[in-house]
Structure formats: structure tokens, C-alpha cells
Amino acid sequence: MLAVDKINLLNLNRVGLERFFVGCGEKPFRAKQLMQWVHQRGVTDFAQMTDMSKSLRDSLSDQACIEFPRLVDTRKSADGTRKWLLDVDGVENAIECVLIPEKSRTTLCISSQVGCTLNCSFCSTAKQGFNRNLTTAEIIAQLHLAHHGLLAEGQQQGITNVVMMGMGEPLLNFDAVMTAVDMMCDDFAYALSKRRVTISTAGVVPAMEKLVDNTDVSLAVSLHAPNDALRDELVPLNRKYPIRELIKACHSYVDGYKSRKITFEYVMLKGVNDSLEHARELNKLIQGIPCKLNLIPFNPYPQAKYKCSDEKSIDRFRKYLADRGIITVTRRARGDDIDAACGQLAGQFKDRSRRSQEYQLGLGEIGGMIHAH
Ligand code: SAH
Numbered sequence: 001m002l003a004v005d006k007i008n009l010l011n012l013n014r015v016g017l018e019r020f021f022v023g024c025g026e027k028p029f030r031a032k033q034l035m036q037w038v039h040q041r042g043v044t045d046f047a048q049m050t051d052m053s054k055s056l057r058d059s060l061s062d063q064a065c066i067e068f069p070r071l072v073d074t075r076k077s078a079d080g081t082r083k084w085l086l087d088v089d090g091v092e093n094a095i096e097c098v099l100i101p102e103k104s105r106t107t108l109c110i111s112s113q114v115g116c117t118l119n120c121s122f123c124s125t126a127k128q129g130f131n132r133n134l135t136t137a138e139i140i141a142q143l144h145l146a147h148h149g150l151l152a153e154g155q156q157q158g159i160t161n162v163v164m165m166g167m168g169e170p171l172l173n174f175d176a177v178m179t180a181v182d183m184m185c186d187d188f189a190y191a192l193s194k195r196r197v198t199i200s201t202a203g204v205v206p207a208m209e210k211l212v213d214n215t216d217v218s219l220a221v222s223l224h225a226p227n228d229a230l231r232d233e234l235v236p237l238n239r240k241y242p243i244r245e246l247i248k249a250c251h252s253y254v255d256g257y258k259s260r261k262i263t264f265e266y267v268m269l270k271g272v273n274d275s276l277e278h279a280r281e282l283n284k285l286i287q288g289i290p291c292k293l294n295l296i297p298f299n300p301y302p303q304a305k306y307k308c309s310d311e312k313s314i315d316r317f318r319k320y321l322a323d324r325g326i327i328t329v330t331r332r333a334r335g336d337d338i339d340a341a342c343g344q345l346a347g348q349f350k351d352r353s354r355r356s357q358e359y360q361l362g363l364g365e366i367g368g369m370i371h372a373h
Contacts, residue, residue, distance in 0.1 A: 113168025
């Protein structure tokens with residue numbers, strides 16, 4: 001049952017939980033105990049938290065809850081990629097998160113908003129419009145679900161990496177995302193190293209500046225075009241924060257921090273941004289920034305007005321930059337047999353009646369965002 005007047009402890013990081021327990025007349029260390037139960041052992045029933053007194057457990061049940069979005073559907077691809085569809089507003093909205101297993105790591109691609117405001121011209125999430133920000137609880141629930149799902153299947157390690165590359169712009173939901181990141185990295189929760197948590201942004205410059213001193217997470221920047229004229233068209237946010245400001249913010253993030261590096265993302269759109277001239281411009285732009293460049297072959301979806309660049313152009317582009325010392329990798333699409341290839345995270349919305357009907361029939365085509373990192 002949804003407990004409207006109870007506080008959902010899934011929204012609180014360690015500092016928040018300490019404050020909560022102190023407010024209840026308890027010692028702050030209860031926060032660590034609770035985090036271990038919920039996030040490490042996957043126990044969400046207060047009654048089972050046996051290192052807390054019966055009276056504390058009872059009072060927790062009275063005032064608090066641990067509330068997850070409902071799991072609507074899961075899909076598994078032949079290559080091991082999986083995705084989960086989660087209900088975040090009754091039956092009205094759903095979001096997706098995607099799991100990408102690789103030899104040495106297991107990456108979870110997480111959503112930060114229901115829909116997106118940015119309206120990038122090649123992105124299918126943009127076509128869904130924007131509904132709302134996710135809460136910290138809804139963000140961390142994606143990790144909880146995937147991680148404990150894997151452990152329950154007998155896997156030793158669970159999730160090792162998180163990328164905020166699902167639906168939405170994480171830096172436009174700054175506080176909720178940063179609180180969730182705290183929990184991902186907390187030793188009493190998922191204990192992921194900051195380097196293994198990546199925030200991907202289309203270039204919200206003021207929020208990038210806030211990140212500089214706040215955290216050490218890995219930063220990915222969706223560049224997609226090497227000049228303002230083209231980027232204005234592909235990533236309309238560029239009209240607000242043009243390339244010069246964006247590149248300056250990238251410098252601020254890495255300069256003076258030896259181990260920091262930016263990952264630039266560049267979607268390969270046939271005849272749009274994939275010429276050698278674009279590669280030349282791009283090289284000039286990012287030379288001197290400690291970085292890695294990911295070329296993402298465009299993944300088409302119904303109504304997309306772009307095509308993916310052909311292999312030859314992608315390779316020519318990659319080689320031009322690699323020859324000039326930029327670490328450049330072409331990403332491999334994963335999970336395409338469950339429509340989970342990169343860049344199509346669509347979820348499900350109330351107003352998309354065709355899709356929701358398909359879902360009820362179990363035939364639903366859902367997009368997913370997969371990156372082979
Ligand atoms: N808003 C954030 C995170 C979500 S998008 C951002 O812009 O970075 C994650 C990445 O997938 C971005 O680089 C985005 O541009 C890319 N992407 C979106 N649609 C795509 C598509 N159809 N094919 C390939 N990549 C896509």
C-alpha cells in the first residue's frame with residue numbers, strides 16, 4: 001500500500017537518514033544499519049532488521065516506509081542485455097532501465113526523468129515530451145532492483161557500473177540525482193567507486209560548474225556536433241549554452257584534477273555530422289582536453305528523420321581523430337533484438353495509448369538505451 005503520510009526512506013542518503021534517526025531520538029549510526037539492510041542485503045521489511053530493537057522497528061513501521069516503483073515488465077536479449085520497465089505514477093508513466101553485461105563489468109543504464117525537456121532532434125525520448133523529474137527513491141530503486149535481482153540469481157557481483165544515460169537530463173534534476181549518486185557510492189550501500197558512476201549531460205553548463213567541486217563522478221558530454229550552427233539544430237540546449245561555454249566548462253572539470261577525463265559522445269548521423277571536415281573541426285575543439293571520444297552509431301526508430309552513417313564513414317571519422325591522439329571508440333549496439341539499442345529509451349506514457357495497449361497484449365515495442373562501454 002502506498003503510504004502517503006509516511007516518509008520513504010529510499011529518498012534519503014546517509015546524511016538524510018542520520019538526520020531522520022536523530023529526529024526520532026536515535027543515534028546517527030542507525031543510518032548505517034538501515035542502509036546495509038536495504039541496499040546491501042536487499043531487506044526492506046523493518047520487522048526483519050534484527051539489530052534494531054522491537055520498539056524502534058515498530059516506530060519505523062509507523063512513520064516510515066520503503067517504497068519502490070512497481071515493476072511492469074522485464075525483457076532479456078540474446079546477448080544478455082536486459083531491461084526493466086518501472087511504473088512511476090500509478091499506471092500513467094513508466095521508465096526504463098537497461099543492464100549491459102560485459103566480461104569484466106556489469107553496467108546499468110539509469111533514467112533520471114520521465115521524458116525529457118531538451119528535445120534533441122535525433123533522440124526518441126524527446127518525442128515523448130517531458131513529464132516530471134524522478135525522485136531519489138525512483139532513481140536508486142532502479143539500481144536496487146537490478147543489483148538484487150542479479151544477486152538473487154546467484155551472481156556474485158551484481159552491478160559494477162552505473163551510467164545516467166537513460167531517459168532525461170540528469171543535470172536538470174540535480175539534487176535528486178546527486179543524492180542518489182551519494183547512495184550508489186556509499187560504503188554502507190552499493191560502494192561503487194565514483195569513477196564507475198557516469199553522469200551524461202547534453203551540456204547544462206551551470207550544473208557542470210557545480211559538479212566541479214561537488215563530486216568526482218565520471219562526466220560524459222553529449223557533443224554530437226563541432227560547431228554552433230549544427231549543434232543548435234541537433235541539441236537545442238546549445239542555443240542557451242553554446243559550444244565555447246561548454247568547452248570551457250569541460251576544461252574547468254578536468255583542469256587541475258589529474259585523474260579526471262571527459263567522455264565525449266558523438267552520435268553518427270549520415271550526411272549530417274560525419275564528414276572529414278566535421279572530424280577536423282571536432283579535433284580542434286577537443287584537443288588538449290583529457291578525454292575519450294565515443295562514436296555512437298545512430299539507432300533508428302519509427303519516425304526518425306536521420307539515418308546512421310555507414311561503416312566506412314564512421315571508420316574514417318574514427319581514424320582521423322585516433323591518428324591525432326584522441327582515444328576514439330565506436331560503440332557497439334547491444335540488445336537490439338529487444339529494441340534496446342542505444343538511444344531509444346521511450347518508456348511508456350499515459351497519452352501513448354497505442355503503446356500501452358501493446359503492452360497489455362505483451363507485444364509492446366519499448367525503446368531502450370544501450371551502450372557498450
Ligand atoms: N540527457 C543526457 C543523457 C541521456 S542521452 C545526455 O544528453 O547526455 C544518452 C546518450 O544517448 C546521449 O549521448 C544521447 O545523445 C544519445 N542518443 C540519444 N538518442 C540516440 C539515438 N537514437 N541513437 C544513438 N544515440 C542516441
